[in-house]
Amino acid sequence: MSRNLVSHIRQVVRAFVGRDDLTEPLEVKRSEWRFYLDYLPSSAGFKQLKTACELSGRSNIVLSNVALADREGVVKLHVYDRDHLSWSSLAERPLHRYGLPVQSVGTEEVLATTVDAFCEKNAISRIDLLKIDVEGAEYQVLLGARCMLQEKRVRCCVFEFGATTFDMGNDPDAIEDYLTGLGYRLRNIVSRDPVFPGRTGAEAARFSMHVATPEP
Template sequence: MLKRIKKSIYHWITNNRNNRIGKLLYSFSSTINEALENKNNDFNTNGEKWLIDSLDANQSLIVFDVGANIGDWTKLVHHKNCQAQIHSFEPIPTIFERLANNTKEIVQIKINNLALGEFSGIIQMNYYPQAPIFSSFYNHPLGKNMGKVTSVEVMTGDEYCQINHIEYIDFLKIDVEGFESKVLLGFDKMFSEQRIRMIQFEYGDLVLKTGFLLKDFYEFFEKNNYKVGKLFPRFIEFGDYNYKKENFLPSNFVAVSNSEFAL
């Protein structure tokens, strides 16, 4: 009887030790994989600043910041190119107020209290006061039960460009927590006429809620004669779509029109 008890205790200790080791190894390998896949929200180190630094500082660029939040990325672009005309979009009223205050002295920045999408009208959005960066048209898993539903104005990119007499966009940045595909579809005319030179968009696990996977992003851009690549800290890895890229880890991709890519 005593031997059986000792044997059970030994197996329990061994199994739990193996579980702890397994969990540690899994956590370590996951961390390494996320680093290799550039899962990083800090635009100073994840390649976004590097991409901004690559812009021509002497050219009067047209830049769209869709999902501007409080305007840190917008101001980074302005710091690089003070001649750039920047159109920033933030639909949540309370966040928009901070964006307005943060950019009020920069006349080259036009702020818009609206979202861009595939249609024009009013739409319901989830706002997370305790974690506003996760505010989304979808239930963000990191927002949990902290959300408040608010009505926001939405407009297609094509309509906005028509109203504001914008003939082309040099750099379209989209960071809208899963709504990226809707923003792209709203620029149908601009894309079909290749009047957007470069696009940066975010990809992550929220695509599971939209059903618009990385494969669909690649197909959308390839149909419109753009090349797509993943953004890393100091380079963009261009290449064809591969199912192994469909890892749902939050990261940024860049699409460049074939005409620009050939230069």
């Protein structure tokens, strides 16, 4: 596991447990783990992920080859080459505007579901930690989780913000209004930074992770 990934996981755990002073990894008994649902809907990306989980023996990870969105159906995914598979997005991204010489290699139609529908189908009554990293379509996933959020059955939600948010046509003000309207408190995972830094547009947007938790 790369140092960057370890650092990322530790950062998410800090947000989940509400401790910024965490320096040592938290140990959790396997019997206490809940489902970890990872969605990587492109066929090539899912194949890589499935192989990695099988080789590592992570039987407690449940994988689903489906996109999360604001409604069930079929969505068009813009797919990138093998080195940039994780950049695949529902948004057609103008990466050249950001100085990145990378282009989508095509599109792929994938099945989509919502958090609410998935939880109902799989009898998931609550989510302890919902981590959303979907290259700009975070708002769509949140919209599809309205019931779970409204009923405060999501204990903690961590999601990303950046230029991809605007590439998808999403407005950070709308995201903030949506979550606060459902009774969630929103903060930047970096305590000294504001919510949605550079919220005026794609060029100004600074990549950041945000934490939403139910108001006490």
